Amino acid sequence: MLNEPEIIPMDFLEKIASSFYNNLIAGDAYLVVMKGMLTTVMLSLLALLFGTILGAVFCGTRLSGRKFLEVPVRIITTMLLGSPVTLLLMLLYYVVFANSRTDALIIAILAFTLHTGAHVSEIMRSALGVLSRREWEASRMLGFSELAAFRHITLPQAWKIAKPVYQNTIVNLIQWTSVVGYVTITDLTRTLNNVGSRTGDPFFALFFGILIYMGLSWMVHGLFSIRGKRGVA
Amino acid sequence: MIRIDNLTKCFGPAKILNGIHASINKGECIAIIGPSGAGKSVFLRSMALLEKPDSGTILINGKDITAKDTDINKVREKMGLVAQGFNLFSHLNVMNNITLAPIQVRKQTKAQAEAHAMELLALVGLEEKAYAMPSELSGGQQQRIAIARCLAMDPDIILFDEPTSALDPVMTREVLSIIRKLSGRGITLVIVTHEMDFARETADRVFYLDEGTVYEEGKPADLFKNPVREKTRAFVKTLETLRFTITSKSYDLVAMNARIDWFCRLHGLDSRHNYRIQLAVEELIQEIFLHCFNAINPDLDLTVEHFSVNNEIVLIFKYRWELFNPFDQQAGHQDNLGMTLVTGMARSFDFEYSDGINKLIIKL
């Protein structure tokens, strides 16, 4: 009877252990979770890659000084920046590609590419706006071609300014991809949700999901700080 | 070596360069002077093709660099520009600022470029700053690094656009002494400057820019002593003496002090001299107003002159009134603090009175 206070924690730990087992081990659930995570990571990576390229194109057109290119791009980016990516995704899935047999994943990549592209374009524009025209001229006067001046002067400086914002954009992108469950993609969030409803104990699965998303964010920050340190050395 | 013919440049309706003709020999040091807004910077920037001339030719070693088939990057490898704002690459330390172009453009090895950079840092006296960031340097140091960065490309020509006008007198001297070292080393130097003493002592020839042309050119001794054309004369006169006519007791003291600042810069006078001139002028005007022109508008002339031989500043006050000498002990205002200060810092005073005009000469 004196041991009674100890029984409760034992019970609690056992509960956690069995919850862990039921949610993540039983029926190879961890494999399913891993697969969902892979989908999330892949979707994020591709959207980031294409989005960055698209952002550079958007930014380039906006700075080109050609009105007939600049105005449409400005309208598009403003719309993309001003609306939730979930709506864009649903619009593409349920309206634009409704009658085509395009894979949902491709549609999602497209939606997030557009979304990221708009953000990256803004990041690039503000980073380039801060740069000094005089330093540009100084480099040209040392015999740098436009391309070389861009590479050695503009890019490193713009990168320094853009880096923290870009990093946040990536983290946000990863988190925003959690809505793709709406369009039948089994990403990390969807997987965890499934697991939760299968076991009738969603708390553990969802809590675990939060940890995974946090882990991904930390990885992003970690990668950036490695690159940063190398840049200085 | 450089030959410029009929160079013109407009900004909208404003014709800034209106047919510039000039020829500059190899290794010469040219000072370009002229009033503000005369187009000195535009001229220099046109020579570097940072501004595209509307018409005219710029021949360098017989080759027209305004021609379509010129590789401007190649031209600029041999032509440096040092601007008023230093413009060091803010993300790179001093060493990388200097070696970036030699390594990337001239394809030197890192070791080669760094060895050369250390020599140049020694030349500009900043070896110990080799690994500092630009933001950690004073303006004068940044400008000396900018010169070293330019020299790292072994240029044949260096253009300077007011290299010292953002600097205080001490830093100005540092930078000018570096530029002086460069003259006579075979590098052609073209310097837009407001430092007339520098132009007088260092330049081989001076171009006076006005009306969008090289209005007058000559050896510094001739151009400064015996300018031929009217505008040059007027300009040279404003360099020698600063002149005010005060016809109201509510004269613009701020504007006057600003002109005294400008005058001091022009003559390389430090802030102590500047302060003394401003103090003496203000105190004496106040003192004169206190005793003269009681009910009527004043009629007072003031000139400030600087003699670089003995670094003497001479203030001359002329005012039409009954005899009044502010320094006269008999007048009994030695208890006036301002006047006591002025008396203390003056080297000498002189006072004359003739034809109803008081003339007070103070040497500082």
Ligand SMILES: Nc1ncnc2c1ncn2[C@@H]1O[C@H](COP(=O)(O)OP(=O)(O)OP(=O)(O)O)[C@@H](O)[C@H]1O
């Ligand atoms: N990019 C430009 N666009 C329009 N006008 C310009 C431009 N650059 C210069 N100007 C005009 O050309 C004129 C000459 O300018 P510039 O800078 O060459 O004068 P400056 O002789 O160098 O004067 P300062 O001694 O003040 O430097 C000025 O009236 C200026 O407003």
Ligand SMILES: [Mg+2]
């Ligand atoms: Mg200028």
